[in-house]
Amino acid sequence: MRPLIISGGPAVGKTICGRALAVERERAAFVDADDIRQLVVAGDETLWSGVEGESQLILAAKNIAAMGRNFVRVGFELTIADFVTADSLTVYRAELPDCFVVHLRISLDGARERAGTRKVYLTDGEFELLHEMIATPPAVDLVIDVEGLTQKEQLAVIRNAWSNASDKSR
Secondary structure, three states, X not given: OOOEEEEEOOOOOHHHHHHHHHHHOOOEEEEEHHHHHOOOOOOOOOHHHOHHHHHHHHHHHHHHHHXXXXXXXXXXXXXXXXXXXXXXXXXXXXXXXXXXXXXXXXXXXXXXXXXOOOOOOOOHHXXXXXXXXXXXXXXXXXXXXXXXXXXXXXXXXXXXXXXXXXXXXX
């Protein structure tokens, strides 16, 4: 299977789906970009805080891609959950060239409803800002509208798209 990158705004299901799809595989790794970004413990900046925040987003994508190449090289299938911007997509395309990038789209109200079922680490303003920033996704391989889908339905749609994309690349 091609490396799968799941993108989208907050509370769209990137992490839940990425991890669940990896667990289904015989030999797979899951990378949550938030975990990689949290490795910076001094001087960390958010994406919306300007040039340094954008720079750290790109650094995270480079680190994720390097780790991903290592997993793929030794036979692991790979899923990644990340908030993909046009700039980080460029990094992924260059450094994980066979990746399949899926953007999950949901309305702000739908995202808020989902966020109500889990712990949220963002302020309301940050949540809305990130949702707005990704409302028009970069040039990913596939955009999936997940509004109203259950987690099981969302997983099935992503799983089928990933499988089809991997079959076509062979």
